């Protein structure tokens with residue numbers, strides 16, 4: 001059926017849709033983020049939930065204090081090496097399907113504190129990040145934009161077939177290894193299955 | 205496991221009390237105000253021991269600043285106490301100006317007072333909102349506070365280009381001069397602010413639950429507070445008349461007529477009231493500042509920003525931040541970056557008595573006590 005035909009039917013009050021679309025529509029409009037903030041960016045995340053920006057317009061206002069009830073982790077702020085294992089543990093405690101937004105320069109790459117020995121240079125070393133929101137801190141509108149991008153991503157997921165969504169594949173590990181405090185750094189320094197930056201050839 | 209020290213809840217045996225329960229609250233917990241952990245030992249419902257654990261947001265601010273030029277550290281000070289970037293800037297500028305003997309023009313002094321007091325309003329509103337969140341009101345007071353905060357942030361944004369990380373002050377003045385429209389808008393906001401405060405207080409101050417949950421909770425007497433080095437509204441709630449704006453008279457504060465409110469009991473309720481009263485005083489200061497704002501340059505013409513190299517020496521600049529004494533200690537060896545850079549953060553020091561304040565109370569009270577101390581973890585850990 002073409003889109004025009006479907007639109008014609010809709011005008012007569014008949015909705016034709018697929019299970020996949022309905023399922024994704026429901027999921028994308030009822031995202032429950034984890035109530036969890038790490039640093040400055042978290043204040044902008046709170047601001048996004050207040051009346052002026054009103055994250056409720058996108059159905060994502062139910063910030064859950066427990067990871068068991070959340071399906072979106074907004075990593076808002078600097079992840080230090082002391083905090084990183086705990087962030088991964090929280091991620092592991094969230095049920096599938098789950099998504100991650102890296103909010104702000106710190107969560108993406110360490111940001112202004114990248115030089116710090118105790119600062120993790122990006123949470124994507126351990127957790128698969130769906131949406132990156134640049135900024136220091138990103139404005140609440142930027143977070144809302146990231147959220148709508150995530151919704152678009154969820155709506156495009158497939159329930160079956162060769163490009164089936166990650167969380168539906170049995171082979172996909174739901175739990176990620178939690179790094180340990182090593183002698184000098186986190187062990188391992190990144191999750192090799194998740195994070196494999198290209199090795200840059202250096203001139204001798 | 206290895207990562208977090210020990211399980212979340214465990215029974216510990218104490219020969220005097222029998223079976224106690226150790227609960228680890230945080231670092232991810234809605235009421236720890238960020239990544240902060242309290243290891244609480246409970247005898248039934250009562251707290252017999254409380255160990256604060258921090259360092260989850262240790263970002264090497266001081267070390268990074270020692271490898272950066274003096275000007276380059278300015279944006280990092282915004283990210284210390286991320287609710288109060290304007291007054292953090294000023295504290296750092298004060299220290300550097302002392303180090304270099306840098307004068308500041310009159311107009312800039314007034315602008316600094318305006319920014320610092322607006323910041324105090326933002327901080328105190330947020331504190332009250334979060335405190336009530338901890339009391340279980342679920343968001344409403346915070347929504348009101350954030351509504352007003354947005355108005356002030358709009359002013360900050362149109363002036364400095366950023367909502368939270370303002371980075372507005374410079375050594376020897378300020379970065380941009382506000383337009384007459386900006387000043388008119390700011391002055392109108394300040395004149396309207398008491399109306400908001402009245403509304404806020406009608407909703408909160410006489411609230412029965414609030415009174416029951418905060419009066420006599422988390423007491424701190426003057427002696428304890430002084431000995432621990434607590435400053436700011438937390439100290440004044442215990443009845444100690446110590447306000448750096450009055451004691452040091454930095455900036456142009458001696459020119460302003462304002463009162464320093466004092467508490468009597470040093471409990472959580474007094475600490476709340478202190479914030480409300482201070483906001484009213486801030487409004488007075490702001491009104492005077494807008495009235496008297498002189499014309500003139502906002503930057504000392506001889507001030508040097510790039511290639512700034514102060515003489516060998518050391519300086520300590522401090523001010524009355526919204527949370528207490530914020531100080532920067534700088535040692536210069538004549539190079540473009542400080543040899544030693546040290547922050548004296550009010551949040552960390554105010555936190556040191558958390559255990560004393562919480563002993564004997566329930567864990568729900570500890571949450572409220574922590575809320576009334578007013579901490580921002582960016583400043584605690586740096």
Ligand code: SF4
Pocket residue numbers: 039040041076077078103104105106107111112135136137138283
């Ligand atoms: S990105 Fe900037 S605002 Fe966000 S946590 Fe990092 S330093 Fe703070």
